[in-house]
Amino acid sequence: MIQLNDFKRMWQECSADVLDAVARVGASGWYILGEEVSLFEKQLAERVGGQNVVGCASGLDAIELALRAMELPRGARVLTTPLSAFATTLAIIRAGGTPCFVDVDDTGAIDLEAADLFFAANRDCRWFIPVHLYGHPLNCNALEALKRKYALFIVEDCAQSIGADYERIPVGGVAQCSAFSFYPTKNLGAIGDGGAVATADSKLAARLRALRDYGQSAKYVHSELGLNSRLDELQAAIMRQAFLPRLDRWTARRRAIAQRYCEAFAASGIKHAAPSHGAQSVWHLFPLLTGGPAKRDALAAHLKQRGIMSGVHYPVIIPKQRALLSIGIDAIPALPSAQRFADCELSIPIHPYLSDDEVGEVISAVEDWSRS
Numbered sequence: 323m324i325q326l327n328d329f330k331r332m333w334q335e336c337s338a339d340v341l342d343a344v345a346r347v348g349a350s351g352w353y354i355l356g357e358e359v360s361l362f363e364k365q366l367a368e369r370v371g372g373q374n375v376v377g378c379a380s381g382l383d384a385i386e387l388a389l390r391a392m393e394l395p396r397g398a399r400v401l402t403t404p405l406s407a408f409a410t411t412l413a414i415i416r417a418g419g420t421p422c423f424v425d426v427d428d429t430g431a432i433d434l435e436a437a438d439l440f441f442a443a444n445r446d447c448r449w450f451i452p453v454h455l456y457g458h459p460l461n462c463n464a465l466e467a468l469k470r471k472y473a474l475f476i477v478e479d480c481a482q483s484i485g486a487d488y489e490r491i492p493v494g495g496v497a498q499c500s501a502f503s504f505y506p507t508k509n510l511g512a513i514g515d516g517g518a519v520a521t522a523d524s525k526l527a528a529r530l531r532a533l534r535d536y537g538q539s540a541k542y543v544h545s546e547l548g549l550n551s552r553l554d555e556l557q558a559a560i561m562r563q564a565f566l567p568r569l570d571r572w573t574a575r576r577r578a579i580a581q582r583y584c585e586a587f588a589a590s591g592i593k594h595a596a597p598s599h600g601a602q603s604v605w606h607l608f609p610l611l612t613g614g615p616a617k618r619d620a621l622a623a624h625l626k627q628r629g630i631m632s633g634v635h636y637p638v639i640i641p642k643q644r645a646l647l648s649i650g651i652d653a654i655p656a657l658p659s660a661q662r663f664a665d666c667e668l669s670i671p672i673h674p675y676l677s678d679d680e681v682g683e684v685i686s687a688v689e690d691w692s693r694s
């Protein structure tokens with residue numbers, strides 16, 4: 323089977339480094355918030371643009387911690403995208419905010435022009451969580467302009483987009499805080515859960531460090547009500563030694579595969595969501611756009627029969643999730659573009675351990691289906 327993610331091949335290549343990292347942490351006798359976490363935070367800060375990085379337990383927590391450190395007022399409205407992992411919206415609610423939505427554009431990411439209209443019409447709303455979806459960076463110049471025009475507080479959700487940039491502005495480079503996830507399927511994944519917040523503001527970083535650790539500003543001094551959301555020494559050591567040094571190579575491989583897909587599908591007229599002009603995507607996913615739910619299911623079944631796994635990102639738009647019925651959210655505007663993605667999107671394998679032959683197999687399987 324050609325998997326969406328091939329952790330077994332990854333283990334074959336990386337296990338010596340991983341086991342070395344595990345042995346080092348085990349022998350150190352220090353398992354929570356020690357040297358490994360702080361070294362990983364420093365290296366990640368260099369990687370994502372010279373900021374402060376604060377490790378935490380997940381991408382969900384990273385967004386919640388960022389909103390709380392930035393003092394999101396209770397009940398404040400936060401604009402976000404209807405097409406993302408549910409965690410983006412859940413973090414807003416957990417931080418005490420109220421999510422609002424505008425539609426996505428044809429890249430699948432939140433439509434920044436619609437966001438502009440929203441903020442113009444809702445001057446009391448100053449909070450924004452855009453998502454760099456599928457690894458495709460949003461237009462960071464447009465994001466920066468929005469931030470200035472409406473004096474916004476922004477948390478960029480970079481869970482799918484580590485290393486991506488828009489005209490040399492790295493993702494996370496506009497907002498006060500940006501959130502990363504190390505869930506195993508992400509471009510930089512741990513062997514378990516993990517997350518991080520990056521910020522250029524060292525006061526916010528200090529606040530985040532307290533908030534992730536019960537709100538402790540010094541040992542047994544609780545200045546505010548925090549969480550238990552710490553990144554493990556083990557995960558930090560594994561990522562620093564085994565995975566972070568491979569990230570550039572993995573990203574290059576994802577880009578090479580994307581280029582082959584894009585060229586083949588352009589020639590055969592197969593539709594997919596592409597990054598906007600000026601965007602250097604890291605291709606977390608490769609989203610095909612089929613003709614509708616029945617066609618998508620048929621393509622997924624056809625691929626499976628040819629030994630190729632696929633996924634849907636995401637089958638239900640967030641404002642339609644049942645969990646949101648229990649909280650009072652604003653009347654949901656029409657979101658036809660997000661709904662189209664929910665109905666038509668199918669992700670094909672694009673992980674860095676795909677062989678050239680397997681990429682060819684995926685291309686011919688998709689092309690055979692489109693001709694039939």
Ligand SMILES: *Cc1c(COP(=O)(O)O)cnc(C)c1O
Binds near residue numbers: 515
């Ligand atoms: C994975 C993901 C998250 C949540 O990260 P976890 O580490 O699973 O909590 C948030 N936002 C997006 C866009 C994601 O893809």
